Amino acid sequence: MAEEITLSVFRGDRSGGREQEYKIPAVPGMVVLDALHYIQAHQAPDLAVRWNCKAAHCGSCSAEINGSAKLLCKTRVDDYTDEVIHVRPMHTFPVIKDLVTDVSWNYEKLRQIPAFQPAIKAPFTLHQRDVDRIQEFRKCIECFLCQNICHVLRDHSAKDAYWGPRMMIRMAELQMHPLDTADRIDLLKGSAGIGYCNITKCCTVVCPQGINITDNGIIPLKERVADKYFDPLGGLVRKMHK
């Protein structure tokens, strides 16, 4: 591993900016977030970056490293031998400063999803096999990397039309909870815009939690929408077996 590594980090704010180079000493096992912290402590104290856990649990440190959407705390610098490491903020959300973006839109959408409405009072009798599926979705750390990469949001800025993969798996988790009674199918078809997803699976590829967003979440939801709107009888049967 090189003794010294070079990072080129986006510096700027809402009014614009550009990448700036920093050279720092390499430490074994260093992740990109460590490198940025080194820069903060020794070269640029006002370099803005979000982080909390440094353990891929909190989903704060999302960014784009050499063009790929990643967590800064989970990306080793020695993955990039003999390369300059370019670090940029997520593209889909407006920059606040440097690597920090305004992700408030995601919280607005989360707020609009009808909450869990259980049929009965806890303690529940639920078997592991009944919850395996939704536990996968509940692994989500809300890093919004999938939102960042989904072309509907990224290239077409269609945030009004489609709520994005994170919201889809949140709804999948609720819809597939064996005890939930709320119905989100109309919402999915309507303002959440599930129809805009054309199953490119880019979201699944970037998910740091390895959630199979498309196959396990979005496609089954699309089927439920189709059942309800185009096959009323099938929809009814499915509902009874929920």
Added chain:
Amino acid sequence: MSENFERHAYDILIIGSGGAGLRAAVAAAEGGAKVAVLGKSLLGKAHTVMAEGGVAASLGNVDPADGWETHFYDTMRSGHFINNYKMVEVFAKEAPDRVLELEQWGAVFDRTPEGRIMQRPFGAHTFRRLAHVGDRTGMEIIRTMEQKILTVNVDVFQEITATKLFIDNGRVAGTVAYYREDGRFALFTAKAVVIATGGWGKAYKVTSNSWESTGDGAALAFRAGAELVDMEMVQFHPTGMVWPPGVRGLLVTEGVRGEGGLLRNSEGERFMEKYDPQRMELSSRDVVARSIYKEVQAGRGTPHGGAWLDITHKGPEYIKRKLPGMYQQFMALADVDITKTKFEVGPTIHYTMGGIKVDALTCATNVPGLFAAGECAGGLHGANRLGGNSLADILVFGKRAGDGALEFIQGHEGTPKVEEAEVQAEIERVLQPVGQESGENPYALHEQLQEIMANHAGISRNGPELEQGLQKMLELKERAKSMSAPGSRTFNPGWHSVHDVRNMITLCEAIIRGAIERKESRGAQWRLDHPDELEEYGKINFVHKMEDGEVKTYTSPVAEMTAELQELFQLGAAPGIAKSGKKE
């Protein structure tokens, strides 16, 4: 020059959006109050998200003999009996309800074969007691609270830092805070304030804690007149990562030992046999951490100064299902496959047992209208916290603090006032370092603070070193008066650190002072010059007060347990064991 600031008026203001703060907010809002919650991070990212192993509650789903008495017994014993027993009692009794309530709100715990909430064993818990979701229990709890909070009427302010509490006629009146995004200010006035800002593990370099854990709320409350208790009690978790250096301190959940992981020294010996032959790897944290430390000191450490932890005998499938986060963490960050090989672990700072002194039932501090809950409060855990008890703590006392604040505002007329001049003076103080090119670098001071704490108030302590540490801390306090933060107010981490460092210095002084006064070894406090646990110190807590800007240290008697509760310790075994007639 006077600065414009936003004005917000609430019934109840909650500072901290971790598990404790959010639970308090739900309680207060359900009681009809107008509530706001502030957090330094985005919603759902607070330190609570990192908790892995589980939440302790005597549901008795896998060990029916468990009950609140045994949870009480385990917690008091681990705390070496300087806990506030009344807190422990309500805690042990209410934890099961708080966990079931999470299930009602959408949390999806791992299940038993019968379809109930699964519970795993953990260090020094007599029974299998920790409800969990793989190794991401904290995430499940914070996500559930995050989702619950959207269903009640609470205003959430994200990425905002409170810097001072205002007092009006002895009663808490509100706080001033700045938005991290652009450095604009807001005044929050309230009839009651709940502090739920978490611990101060960032005062140490080798730590499992996130940047948020700088003890802001405890320091703010302390400056506003609240008392701090048991500050000398700082928990070393026995198993942090030790290699590579970039991840040193990162937590290896106790769940690894809970699921059967074995500790060995460089000679292959299961050394816990020497230190706690009964409980072995699942002894209490203070004991396991010290044992590893002693092995390393004796020259039986691993290549990077730790112990080996080995779970390979459980097989890859089991490990990946039960400890997926750990498996990934080691693969990604250390190139180690824990399903195939043993790995190195060593003590890391993990939790601060001490904190704001509160009433056991209402979480009220000695300042009228000011409440505290969660890691920032002291008393529940005594000299050592049991794994899993913190997540239960934040739920039980989060709710109690919210209820306590409600009750307070119902019983007290009027709204306290904050003087305009006071707000302006605070804003001026907070802004002072911004854009200054010359002055102390907050990052450098933070590093020095961590060094002082590691060298002078670490896992093993002694009088002269503590005294020296205190002198160094006081010098640092002076230097910290002229910190600078080049750059603008827009999301400027250097500026943010200025406040963190100041708060940690205040609390570290209390930690060291408490450690000097407690001339014995008890739980997390290990004094090489006073190696024994002494009866007379079992009867007191050390309490700190800020008087004219100086930290003063007093003793306060430990309340004596009722006769009924004392009997629980006279059964010859843990209550659940004694009653069920099984052998311990």
